[in-house]
Amino acid sequence: MATFLRRPGNLARFSRRATEAISRTPVSARVPSSRLSSFITSHRIRTFATSGPGGPDDKSQNTQPSGSGPENNGRKDEEPKKPESVLSEEDQKNLDAFVKHVEGRLPESQHASLQEMRKQLMRDGLPDDVKTFIDRHRDASLMDYLRMIRFLLKYTNEQANKEASKEANEHMARMMNKTPEEVQKELEDMKKKSGSETEKGKEEPNQEKKDEKGQQQKKKPGQPPVGKVFEFRFDPAAFAVTALVTYYIYRSFFPGESSGREITWQEFRSNFLEKGIVEKLTVLNHSRVRVDPNRDALAASYPDSNGNPGPVYFSIGSVDSFEMKLEQAQYELGIPTHERIPVAYVDEVSWGSALMTFAPTLLLFAGIYWFSRRAGGGAGGQSGIFGIGKSRAKKFNQETDIKIKFADVAGMDEAKVEIMEFVSFLQQPERFQRLGAKIPRGAILSGPPGTGKTLLAKATAGESGVPFFSVSGSEFVEMFVGVGPSRVRDLFANARKNTPCIIFIDEIDAIGKSRAKQNFGGGNDERESTLNQILTEMDGFNTSEQVVVLAGTNRPDVLDKALMRPGRFDRHINIDRPTMDGRKQIFRVHLKKIVTDENMEYLEGRLAALTPGFAGADIANCVNEAALVAARENADKVVMKHFEQAIERVVGGLEKKSLVLSPQEKRTVAYHEAGHAICGWYFQWADPLLKVSIIPRGQGALGYAQYLPANGDTYLMNTNQLMDRMAMTLGGRVSEELHFDTVTSGASDDFNKVTRMATAMVTKFGMSKKIGFVHYEEDQGQQFQKPFSEDTARNIDTEVRRIIDEAYKQCHDLLTEKKHEVGIVAEELLSKEVLGRDDMIRLLGPRPYPESSEFAKYFDGKGGATFAPPEPTQNPEETLGKDGRDQTPIP
Numbered sequence: 106m107a108t109f110l111r112r113p114g115n116l117a118r119f120s121r122r123a124t125e126a127i128s129r130t131p132v133s134a135r136v137p138s139s140r141l142s143s144f145i146t147s148h149r150i151r152t153f154a155t156s157g158p159g160g161p162d163d164k165s166q167n168t169q170p171s172g173s174g175p176e177n178n179g180r181k182d183e184e185p186k187k188p189e190s191v192l193s194e195e196d197q198k199n200l201d202a203f204v205k206h207v208e209g210r211l212p213e214s215q216h217a218s219l220q221e222m223r224k225q226l227m228r229d230g231l232p233d234d235v236k237t238f239i240d241r242h243r244d245a246s247l248m249d250y251l252r253m254i255r256f257l258l259k260y261t262n263e264q265a266n267k268e269a270s271k272e273a274n275e276h277m278a279r280m281m282n283k284t285p286e287e288v289q290k291e292l293e294d295m296k297k298k299s300g301s302e303t304e305k306g307k308e309e310p311n312q313e314k315k316d317e318k319g320q321q322q323k324k325k326p327g328q329p330p331v332g333k334v335f336e337f338r339f340d341p342a343a344f345a346v347t348a349l350v351t352y353y354i355y356r357s358f359f360p361g362e363s364s365g366r367e368i369t370w371q372e373f374r375s376n377f378l379e380k381g382i383v384e385k386l387t388v389l390n391h392s393r394v395r396v397d398p399n400r401d402a403l404a405a406s407y408p409d410s411n412g413n414p415g416p417v418y419f420s421i422g423s424v425d426s427f428e429m430k431l432e433q434a435q436y437e438l439g440i441p442t443h444e445r446i447p448v449a450y451v452d453e454v455s456w457g458s459a460l461m462t463f464a465p466t467l468l469l470f471a472g473i474y475w476f477s478r479r480a481g482g483g484a485g486g487q488s489g490i491f492g493i494g495k496s497r498a499k500k501f502n503q504e505t506d507i508k509i510k511f512a513d514v515a516g517m518d519e520a521k522v523e524i525m526e527f528v529s530f531l532q533q534p535e536r537f538q539r540l541g542a543k544i545p546r547g548a549i550l551s552g553p554p555g556t557g558k559t560l561l562a563k564a565t566a567g568e569s570g571v572p573f574f575s576v577s578g579s580e581f582v583e584m585f586v587g588v589g590p591s592r593v594r595d596l597f598a599n600a601r602k603n604t605p606c607i608i609f610i611d612e613i614d615a616i617g618k619s620r621a622k623q624n625f626g627g628g629n630d631e632r633e634s635t636l637n638q639i640l641t642e643m644d645g646f647n648t649s650e651q652v653v654v655l656a657g658t659n660r661p662d663v664l665d666k667a668l669m670r671p672g673r674f675d676r677h678i679n680i681d682r683p684t685m686d687g688r689k690q691i692f693r694v695h696l697k698k699i700v701t702d703e704n705m706e707y708l709e710g711r712l713a714a715l716t717p718g719f720a721g722a723d724i725a726n727c728v729n730e731a732a733l734v735a736a737r738e739n740a741d742k743v744v745m746k747h748f749e750q751a752i753e754r755v756v757g758g759l760e761k762k763s764l765v766l767s768p769q770e771k772r773t774v775a776y777h778e779a780g781h782a783i784c785g786w787y788f789q790w791a792d793p794l795l796k797v798s799i800i801p802r803g804q805g806a807l808g809y810a811q812y813l814p815a816n817g818d819t820y821l822m823n824t825n826q827l828m829d830r831m832a833m834t835l836g837g838r839v840s841e842e843l844h845f846d847t848v849t850s851g852a853s854d855d856f857n858k859v860t861r862m863a864t865a866m867v868t869k870f871g872m873s874k875k876i877g878f879v880h881y882e883e884d885q886g887q888q889f890q891k892p893f894s895e896d897t898a899r900n901i902d903t904e905v906r907r908i909i910d911e912a913y914k915q916c917h918d919l920l921t922e923k924k925h926e927v928g929i930v931a932e933e934l935l936s937k938e939v940l941g942r943d944d945m946i947r948l949l950g951p952r953p954y955p956e957s958s959e960f961a962k963y964f965d966g967k968g969g970a971t972f973a974p975p976e977p978t979q980n981p982e983e984t985l986g987k988d989g990r991d992q993t994p995i996p
């Protein structure tokens with residue numbers, strides 16, 4: 106770039122190229138659309154495309170003497186030998202000096218063009234702009250450059266037009282056997298006739314294209330070659346801006362210099378000062394001196410220079426020393442005081458250095474701007490730093506976005522009834538207001554993850570047909586102070602504009618945590634003020650404002666009491682994991698989209714029985730997983746096997762095919778699992794086995810056994826059940842003891858479970874006579890002091906040990922008695938790897954204890970062949986409770 110710019114000739118060449126491009130478009134736009142003219146047009150275009158004016162091959166064309174234009178109709182023999190000049194002597198001298206100056210900086214191939222331009226200027230006179238430029242070309246300003254460029258554009262355009270039409274005339278004359286004069290006349294007549302046609306300019310380009318195409322198709326040998334036509338779009342504004350920028354970049358790198366020559370002080374003294382040709386000295390930026398010679402004196406001393414040697418500079422150490430040296434030199438040369446050389450002082454600011462000075466500040470601002478755009482991006486459709494305080498709540502339109510209805514939310518009838526009231530409030534507020542009832546402001550939906558809190562909130566909006574603003578609690582929290590409250594304000598302001606509507610704040614515990622609990626490390630001011638703002642906004646509603654705020658959380662226990670008080674979130678709706686019936690309903694909802702031939706009643710029931718403790722999201726995942734398993738097998742429908750595999754995968758984790766056990770290890774695992782299975786089968790109060798597997802799954806589990814609560818979902822456990830469950834959990838280790846010489850580490854997780862159960866019996870459930878009816882909180886590592894004495898601690902230890910020993914004895918007695926059965930199950934497990942309940946019935950006979958009818962219905966060993974759909978009944982007595990799932994992994 107710098108090299109390009111260093112030479113003014115390059116700038117001129119650059120502008121000329123641009124003009125070549127420009128000149129093509131107007132030519133084609135101006136001519137009439139007759140066949141003759143279109144031929145000319147196409148020919149003109151060809152002329153430019155095949156041989157650009159001013160190129161190295163254009164000598165013959167460009168060196169044509171002036172006067173070969175249309176005004177003398179191309180008669181070369183009439184051309185004067187010497188071009189006439191209309192310029193004054195001084196102008197002529199200046200022009201010659203300028204041309205010589207530029208010629209020295211242009212490649213030879215462009216000299217012809219330059220001479221051509223000189224001739225034209227001599228013939229037509231110097232336009233003012235050019236005259237100014239020529240006079241000042243060594244110190245030309247930006248405006249001078251731009252004026253010069255404008256002239257060059259005009260000049261090359263005219264040249265191009267003249268040459269094109271001349272060549273076209275000659276060609277036409279050859280084609281039509283006429284003289285060029287006759288063709289010219291004919292053309293002028295045509296132009297007169299079709300003068301009005303030029304207004305139809307819009308249609309012409311198409312016409313021209315067609316004609317040109319026709320011409321190309323009709324091309325015969327002997328005709329001039331038809332070149333490819335390129336059309337350029339030229340934007341004068343862009344060109345001017347580019348020229349401006351280019352100039353300033355150039356000037357910033359070479360301040361005050363336009364192809365100047367650097368000399369030394371000695372050279373200056375001997376070649377300039379001593380010869381008396383210095384007119385003026387200009388000190389630039391205290392470091393360089395520009396020498397302005399007296400042109401006449403210069404021309405006299407150096408005839409070759411034409412009075413113009415170009416800018417000459419020399420460097421100085423300091424202004425003082427320069428002044429002293431100059432003074433000294435002038436004194437020595439005997440220059441009288443009144444003829445001493447004037448010295449001017451100029452400070453030129455380099456754009457480059459100015460830019461570098463401001464660069465860090467500019468970078469800083471750019472960085473801040475960029476970060477603010479990122480931080481604020483998407484804030485309610487706003488971006489930039491001004492959008493950061495805007496709420497990020499997504500607004501769902503009731504007509505287009507929310508298609509969820511209560512029918513899509515299965516198995517939470519109580520919650521639905523509660524929330525239905527909000528729907529009727531939004532739909533018919535007067536029904537409540539008439540009786541003087543205050544409208545509830547909001548509800549907190551709490552419950553374990555995936556139980557359908559968000560789904561229920563969406564369904565509420567879907568049913569009531571109002572806009573729904575959904576936002577997550579964490580979206581209020583930002584690194585900037587004050588953003589949280591501002592977003593809350595914005596959210597509520599938006600909601601008020603869209604009444605009636607529902608706001609749903611998911612994971613409200615992110616901002617609604619109790620302020621009292623922040624005892625360590627101080628509070629979080631930003632979160633507190635966000636919470637305060639929510640409290641204020643909810644208070645600020647007037648009772649007739651139809652804005653309902655629903656909030657979802659998994660941790661209702663940590664929420665601030667102020668948030669939960671009536672008047673804010675009036676309702677607390679607890680959504681727990683679904684019961685057996687709930688699961689059936691959820692399966693029904695999700696199975697609708699699945700392609701299957703199974704008996705739906707049976708399928709729903711069996712799947713619900715197989716998935717105790719599953720939340721709605723687990724069920725949705727299971728159904729989808731089953732479809733994926735079926736698709737992987739290329740099956741055309743999803744069958745029971747696929748569903749069971751999917752459940753196994755969700756419960757036990759991914760199958761670890763890469764984990765290969767040694768035969769001895771596999772045997773140990775088989776006997777370990779068989780021990781659990783036999784205990785589950787023969788202990789009356791234990792959960793019967795559903796499936797046992799020795800395929801490694803999940804994280805570190807080498808085998809697993811799945812049990813089903815014998816009486817469906819269980820919410821209370823008696824001592825017998827706890828003892829049987831503990832004994833069953835110890836079954837793995839006892840079986841290892843009975844069948845092998847040594848035991849393995851595989852029972853460690855079983856011991857953990859047994860210890861926790863026994864400890865709970867002693868410290869929480871009041872099942873130890875020695876400790877009594879007390880409840881000691883579990884030590885979660887946060888208590889520095891145990892809430893009981895050393896004596897009690899010792900007694901708890903003794904009691905826990907006693908209970909575990911009892912469970913162990915119970916298990917040992919059973920497995921010693923059933924040693925043979927353990928062997929049968931273990932060997933079968935070794936050969937089949939997975940055993941189901943049906944296999945157990947085949948190997949051991951039916952379980953000797955009665956089982957719940959629900960359980961028997963779906964696990965009768967006949968795969969639903971005898972299944973009769975039950976009367977549709979609801980079990981109103983089912984209450985919400987604990988997870989009935991159990992796994993016995995071997996780490």
Ligand SMILES: Nc1ncnc2c1ncn2[C@@H]1O[C@H](COP(=O)(O)OP(=O)(O)OP(=O)(O)O)[C@@H](O)[C@H]1O
Pocket residue numbers: 513514515516517552553554555556557558559560561611657658659691694720721722723725
């Ligand atoms: N009762 C239900 N009926 C039908 N589908 C359900 C039900 N509960 C959950 N689902 C399914 O589980 C998905 C996740 O539920 P949702 O997002 O509502 O859970 P959530 O309780 O809000 O979870 P989190 O507490 O983690 O935010 C739903 O999209 C839906 O497919």
